Amino acid sequence: MTRVVTLKIDDIDATGREDETVLEVALEHGIQIPRLCALEGLTPVGACRLCLVEIEGTGRLLPACTTRVAEGMVVKTNSERLRKYRRMTIEMLFAEGNHVCSVCVVNGRCELQDLAVRLGVDHIRIPYLYPKRAVDASHERFALDPNRCVLCTRCVRVCGEIEGAHTWDLMSRGIDSAVITDLHTPWGESDTCTTCGKCVQVCPTGALFEKGMAVGEMTKRASFLATLAASREDGR
Amino acid sequence: MAQRIVIDPVTRIEGHAKITIQLDDAGEVADAHFHVTQVRGFEKFVEGRPFHEMPSLMARICGICPVSHLVASAKACDELLAVEIPETATKLRQILNLAQMIQSHALSFFYLSSPDLLLGMDEVPEKRSLFGVAEADPVLARDGVRLRQIGQTIIELLGGKRIHPGWVVPGGVNAPLSEDARDAMLAMIPEGLDIARRTLEWYRTVLPYFEDEIATFANVKTLFMGLTNAENTLEFYDGPVRIINGTGEVIADQLSADHYTEFLQEAVEPWSFLKTPFYRPMGYPDGVYRVGPLARLNIVGRCGTPRADEYLGLFREQDTQSSFHYHTARLIEIMYGLEKVGMLLREPDILSKRTRAVAEPNRSWGVGISEAPRGTLLHHYEIDDNGLITRANLIIATGNNNYAMDRGVYEVAKRYVRGGSLNDGMLNRVESIIRAFDPCLSCSTHAVGQMPMQVELLTPNGEVVEVLKR
Numbered sequence A: 001m002t003r004v005v006t007l008k009i010d011d012i013d014a015t016g017r018e019d020e021t022v023l024e025v026a027l028e029h030g031i032q033i034p035r036l037c038a039l040e041g042l043t044p045v046g047a048c049r050l051c052l053v054e055i056e057g058t059g060r061l062l063p064a065c066t067t068r069v070a071e072g073m074v075v076k077t078n079s080e081r082l083r084k085y086r087r088m089t090i091e092m093l094f095a096e097g098n099h100v101c102s103v104c105v106v107n108g109r110c111e112l113q114d115l116a117v118r119l120g121v122d123h124i125r126i127p128y129l130y131p132k133r134a135v136d137a138s139h140e141r142f143a144l145d146p147n148r149c150v151l152c153t154r155c156v157r158v159c160g161e162i163e164g165a166h167t168w169d170l171m172s173r174g175i176d177s178a179v180i181t182d183l184h185t186p187w188g189e190s191d192t193c194t195t196c197g198k199c200v201q202v203c204p205t206g207a208l209f210e211k212g213m214a215v216g217e218m219t220k221r222a223s224f225l226a227t228l229a230a231s232r233e234d235g236r
Numbered sequence B: 001m002a003q004r005i006v007i008d009p010v011t012r013i014e015g016h017a018k019i020t021i022q023l024d025d026a027g028e029v030a031d032a033h034f035h036v037t038q039v040r041g042f043e044k045f046v047e048g049r050p051f052h053e054m055p056s057l058m059a060r061i062c063g064i065c066p067v068s069h070l071v072a073s074a075k076a077c078d079e080l081l082a083v084e085i086p087e088t089a090t091k092l093r094q095i096l097n098l099a100q101m102i103q104s105h106a107l108s109f110f111y112l113s114s115p116d117l118l119l120g121m122d123e124v125p126e127k128r129s130l131f132g133v134a135e136a137d138p139v140l141a142r143d144g145v146r147l148r149q150i151g152q153t154i155i156e157l158l159g160g161k162r163i164h165p166g167w168v169v170p171g172g173v174n175a176p177l178s179e180d181a182r183d184a185m186l187a188m189i190p191e192g193l194d195i196a197r198r199t200l201e202w203y204r205t206v207l208p209y210f211e212d213e214i215a216t217f218a219n220v221k222t223l224f225m226g227l228t229n230a231e232n233t234l235e236f237y238d239g240p241v242r243i244i245n246g247t248g249e250v251i252a253d254q255l256s257a258d259h260y261t262e263f264l265q266e267a268v269e270p271w272s273f274l275k276t277p278f279y280r281p282m283g284y285p286d287g288v289y290r291v292g293p294l295a296r297l298n299i300v301g302r303c304g305t306p307r308a309d310e311y312l313g314l315f316r317e318q319d320t321q322s323s324f325h326y327h328t329a330r331l332i333e334i335m336y337g338l339e340k341v342g343m344l345l346r347e348p349d350i351l352s353k354r355t356r357a358v359a360e361p362n363r364s365w366g367v368g369i370s371e372a373p374r375g376t377l378l379h380h381y382e383i384d385d386n387g388l389i390t391r392a393n394l395i396i397a398t399g400n401n402n403y404a405m406d407r408g409v410y411e412v413a414k415r416y417v418r419g420g421s422l423n424d425g426m427l428n429r430v431e432s433i434i435r436a437f438d439p440c441l442s443c444s445t446h447a448v449g450q451m452p453m454q455v456e457l458l459t460p461n462g463e464v465v466e467v468l469k470r
């Protein structure tokens, strides 16, 4: 039987099941933690590091989305130190890609943009890398603009875990990392893609989008995921 | 000793430019040039982008006339879709384009040029601004501000914001017009018309003071180019291209923008980053032409709206070759724009909910042409099978006037500048010829500029002998 544990998150007395993560328990108690890669319904991977929290007794910062709660834990989710690191992370994401919000299909409805605003990122203090990355618009309905990709891998996970197609994957390491379809062949030539569009809906930025959309016209709907995941668990 | 005068940057224009005047040993003007000194590279960096992004991307060329680029770009994209867009969408885009013309013309006339016209070319530089105008003639200044506001407000009511609205999309516009917005726009028209009339009547009285400038200001014979329509009236949104010569004869008509490369070619001169287009069959420089308000009023039979046509006579009785009359034509076009916006807003289908055609790309290239405030504007895109841009070419309104501006600078410098007694009024005249064209250099080279002015007198080997600062 799973035990119930009690802990403190930002001075609030919280309870949760021992198999839950800090993020899940925090959300259950109305505490929001910034995040880009975690999404209800998908396995957490701790890729973006925006949800880092301070846990008393641990020197390191730990991602709330992959850290399990424990009895007596004391968690801080919003210290000045954390805010500083989060701003820095966002700045690095902007500097690493080519994020031109003003001409982006999700301008005004982008999770990265929202976070930047919420965390008070008004300047990028590190030099932009301006990588040269080609758009893949070979799919008949969707397109991938890797310039806007933050490597959250939501697309990879939703495609593998929910749709079961496993079209998306990660390629290379470090600065060269990229999401690819099949064995790095054009999306439009993919044998495995079912054109379900789940990857497009869960993508937090404008990296994956529906073709034919002009600037600011695309709204992502990721809410289907929680319902879908829940009904599968129920065996329905 | 031979000297060179450099005016850098040129003030009260949109963008960044430089003028150099070469004096000979006797202190007379030997030559003069208009240099556009910056490059921005839009045509290059749009390569590889999805074409649906183009209207918004290209609008970023300019913060003053983003709407002009939106319209020309969206029209090029319509061609890529190979669809006919809903009629209401066309009318709404026309209104947007005219509102843009009204606000831009108001900016040019009232903010940038009225100081010269009201206070005179020789007024001290500290006074020669809109603030000086506000002191000397508060009504004129207030009229200018209000007129610009009317244009901007129409843009905002249509597109959701004043600068860079995302409302114009390939295939039409992405939201229909509401009744409230229409009524709000209609309510502003009468006031705008009053301002236009008041300004034209005032302008009529100051014209005689500028006889000398009118005679010298780029009074070069060039061709004129602009869009026309079946009624032979002013056309800002679509229609075939017409070219006339300096004596008013039509030398080419019904030219389709799709085949622009057959009749237009671009020359490159060493002194400027701004390319100079010319009418291909006549070669360079015989085939150079002017565009914009002066050209448009020269090529049409009449304006096509009653009040503007009333004032067309004021223009026609002038020497319509003189670039000074860009100002005259600009005021008449403001009147036309306000009247035409009113007419379009009263069309029965203007509130129709059908404003967008949805399609996949059906053609590999498209050319969009329209009249921007400063003249004919052309966007040409080519795409691959997936709808990504492979090539873009833009012919920008201001670029069309490059040659005339350059020669205008020379004519004015020759007439007014004397090496021995260099003074500010002389140099202001040289700048004001450029202002008459209302160039948007940010657009034409795609650069932004800040403009305090500095004039340097240089010896032939570049030594600075005198600096004149404003």
Ligand code: FES
Pocket: A034, A035, A036, A037, A038, A045, A046, A047, A048, A049, A050, A051, A052, A063, A064, A065, A066
């Ligand atoms: S949300 Fe936890 S690491 Fe991204």
